Amino acid sequence: MITISDLTLSFDSDRGRTIVLKDFHLDIADGEFVSIVGASGVGKSTLLRVVAGLVKPTSGTVERDNPEQPGRRPYAMVFQDARLLPWRRVVKNVEFGLEGLGLTAEEKRRRATGALALVGLAEKADRWPHQLSGGQRQRVAIARALAVDPDLLMMDEPFGALDAITRQSLQDELVDLWQRTGKTILFVTHDIEEAVYLADRVVLLAGSPAGVRSADRITTPRPRRRDDEAARDAAAQIRDRLHEYVEQGEGI
Amino acid sequence: MKKANKARPLLLAITGVVLFLALWEALPRFGLVKPMLLPPPSDIPATFWREVQSGAWLSAVQESLKHYVTGLVLGSFLGVALGVLTGMSRTLEDMTNWVVRLLRPIPGLAWVPFAIIWFGVSPAAANFIIIIGVFWINYFAALGAVQAVDRDLIELANAFGHRSPVARLFKVVLPASIQPIMSGLRTGLGQAWMAVVAAELFGVSGLGQRMMQASSLLATDIVVVYMITMAVLYGIVDTSFVLVRDRLLAWKA
Numbered sequence: 001m002i003t004i005s006d007l008t009l010s011f012d013s014d015r016g017r018t019i020v021l022k023d024f025h026l027d028i029a030d031g032e033f034v035s036i037v038g039a040s041g042v043g044k045s046t047l048l049r050v051v052a053g054l055v056k057p058t059s060g061t062v063e064r065d066n067p068e069q070p071g072r073r074p075y076a077m078v079f080q081d082a083r084l085l086p087w088r089r090v091v092k093n094v095e096f097g098l099e100g101l102g103l104t105a106e107e108k109r110r111r112a113t114g115a116l117a118l119v120g121l122a123e124k125a126d127r128w129p130h131q132l133s134g135g136q137r138q139r140v141a142i143a144r145a146l147a148v149d150p151d152l153l154m155m156d157e158p159f160g161a162l163d164a165i166t167r168q169s170l171q172d173e174l175v176d177l178w179q180r181t182g183k184t185i186l187f188v189t190h191d192i193e194e195a196v197y198l199a200d201r202v203v204l205l206a207g208s209p210a211g212v213r214s215a216d217r218i219t220t221p222r223p224r225r226r227d228d229e230a231a232r233d234a235a236a237q238i239r240d241r242l243h244e245y246v247e248q249g250e251g252i
Numbered sequence: 253m254k255k256a257n258k259a260r261p262l263l264l265a266i267t268g269v270v271l272f273l274a275l276w277e278a279l280p281r282f283g284l285v286k287p288m289l290l291p292p293p294s295d296i297p298a299t300f301w302r303e304v305q306s307g308a309w310l311s312a313v314q315e316s317l318k319h320y321v322t323g324l325v326l327g328s329f330l331g332v333a334l335g336v337l338t339g340m341s342r343t344l345e346d347m348t349n350w351v352v353r354l355l356r357p358i359p360g361l362a363w364v365p366f367a368i369i370w371f372g373v374s375p376a377a378a379n380f381i382i383i384i385g386v387f388w389i390n391y392f393a394a395l396g397a398v399q400a401v402d403r404d405l406i407e408l409a410n411a412f413g414h415r416s417p418v419a420r421l422f423k424v425v426l427p428a429s430i431q432p433i434m435s436g437l438r439t440g441l442g443q444a445w446m447a448v449v450a451a452e453l454f455g456v457s458g459l460g461q462r463m464m465q466a467s468s469l470l471a472t473d474i475v476v477v478y479m480i481t482m483a484v485l486y487g488i489v490d491t492s493f494v495l496v497r498d499r500l501l502a503w504k505a
Contacts (some may be wrong), residue, residue: 054410077411083404087427097412100419128503147413226376 002152004030007060009043009050010209020046022209024060028152028186033178035187035195037238038205039246044188047205048154049183051186053076066151071101076145078155082137084129090140091116091125097148109139115147118177135166142174146181155187159194168226171198175222191243196235205237206245214241233238291473296480299473308462313481316458319375323382324444327396330438331390338391339398340417340425360385361450368454372381378451378458386440387446393436397429398477415489431504434497441493445486 007024010017028034029095049055051062052075064074076097085095090168094112103111116122119139129137138158143152159167169179175198178185189195195202196218204214220231273293280287291299303309338344363384370438371377408414409424451461459478466474 052411054407073413075411077408079404079408081404083408085405085408085424085427087505096408096414096423099423100413130503144412160430 001030001065003061003063003065005061005063006049007047007050007062008058008209009046009055010058016115018207020185021050021057022211024211025210026203026215028184030066030184031182032182032201033175033185033187033199034201034203035199036205037082037189037192037195037242038210039242040190042094042205042208043210044190044205046211047136048077048156048188051075051152052154058159071099071103071107072150073097073148076143076148076150076153078138078145078153078158080157080160082141083189084137084140084144086129086130089125089130090121090132092126093129093140094144094147096107096144101148103200110114111147111149112143115143118146118181119143119173133166134162135170137212138162140172142177142246146177151184152223153183155185158187160191162191167194174198175224179194179222192235192238193226196231196238197226202234202238206242213245214238264304288470288472289393291476297475300480303477304476309477309481312457312459312478313374313485315456316452316460317485319378319382319451319456319458320444320448322375323379323447324386324440325381327383327444328390328440330392331387331440332433332436335391335394336398336421336425336429337451338441339395339429341419345395345488356388360447364450364454367451373455375456376455377454378448381451382444382447385450386444389443389449390433390436391440394429397432397436398425400432401425401428431501434501438490438493438497441489442486445482449482 002027004024007021008019009021010016010019024047026034036044036047046055050057051061054077066074068074084090085096091109091112094115095108098106098108098111113122116125119142120137121136121143124132124136129140132140137150142158157171162170171194174185177183187195187198192202199218202218203212204216204218206209206213216234218231218234220228220234223229235244276290280290280292281287287295300309332335338348355434360381363381367377367380371380371484403426405424406420409420414420414423448458449460449463453464455461459482463475463478466472466478
């Protein structure tokens with residue numbers, strides 16, 4: 001279980017204090033798939049960065065009830081751009097997060113190869129990043145995150161830069177990976193259909209400062225279909241709500 | 253058609269060299285320039301052979317290479333190390349800002365008086381001048397390279413647990429800035445030769461000193477021998493450097 005409590009983030013600039021997030025609260029159960037949706041610029045990515053410890057919150061805490069374990073990292077990130085290191089071969093990119101954990105070279109290689117196999121890229125291990133397609137690069141980024149065996153896998157619009165066909169197949173692969181690994185996932189997107197298709201719960205982030213406006217449980221049984229009617233209704237409701245906030249001058 | 257196109261640049265290059273040598277040969281041969289002022293290229297091999305047999309050539313080359321390598325290695329290392337350090341630390345950058353502005357415009361040669369006062373006419377003086385000549389190029393190349401490292405890659409390192417300055421340096425900063433740093437090093441390779449000659453013109457033994465001696469005797473053919481020697485040495489060093497660099501940057505494809 002991961003508990004995000006009373007998270008507030010503000011920063012000071014010439015124009016005074018800007019409060020990005022205020023009193024954000026979210027409990028995520030182990031193995032749960034949570035999506036966060038919201039208008040662009042509302043603070044979704046910032047929220048992920050705070051949870052990941054990349055940005056220090058002004059107040060509030062992020063707590064896990066899992067103890068620290070050797071050879072693992074508590075959090076892992078997948079960014080919108082795959083963000084591979086161009087000077088490392090694919091397998092060395094996947095090993096990136098494993099370095100500094102006190103693992104032997106064989107252990108690192110074994111786990112990196114395993115993670116690559118999970119995303120179906122085992123045979124690309126010795127390629128350079130520039131030799132891969134956009135979708136393959138993003139799968140390597142997912143493998144890199146899975147390799148550290150995190151309690152929480154955070155994804156920041158990971159499929160936003162991909163073409164529609166690649167995006168759909170990666171969405172299906174992600175659901176499959178999630179079901180096989182049992183990872184807890186926090187998935188940020190601005191695409192409400194994507195959120196509803198993937199997640200157990202869809203959290204709407206809106207307002208300025210941003211806070212949780214609604215959290216819908218998506219009960220559609222898996223495997224899901226993209227044209228499922230209940231899901232479409234849920235997406236429509238969330239979108240209506242989002243539009244309300246935007247029209248109130250809150251969301252953008 | 254294709255074949256002709258491939259051979260063409262090579263053919264033109266050879267033609268260029270031949271024309272250049274012919275013109276050079278013609279000027280003194282037809283009395284347009286005094287041979288003493290411009291020795292014809294056909295005289296050079298014999299002069300070269302005489303220099304080799306007397307032992308002057310080998311000892312001059314050895315001396316100069318010693319200065320060159322010592323000065324180049326120390327100057328490059330100091331330049332890159334301080335440039336990288338300054339690029340990674342805002343405090344250090346702000347602190348050195350004005351010192352750098354003060355020292356930077358002083359040309360390497362302006363340090364010759366101090367070099368001689370501090371070290372005398374000695375190899376150490378030559379090394380010192382070469383170090384200064386190479387230092388700034390590498391310092392600014394490394395500083396600029398480190399400051400231009402993609403912030404997103406730093407964030408990536410943070411996200412995957414590489415948060416200490418040392419981890420950041422070796423996992424991301426150095427590999428990401430290796431290419432511009434290499435360009436700085438390569439510029440330094442040429443700059444260091446200039447500094448070698450400059451330093452030796454003041455009497456430290458080596459190619460420069462031998463050239464100075466020869467020119468005071470109006471033995472211009474000997475001067476040309478050492479000019480060519482320097483060009484060839486530089487060519488060898490630069491070519492080897494490019495080979496090593498291309499291996500290091502294999503991921504660039």
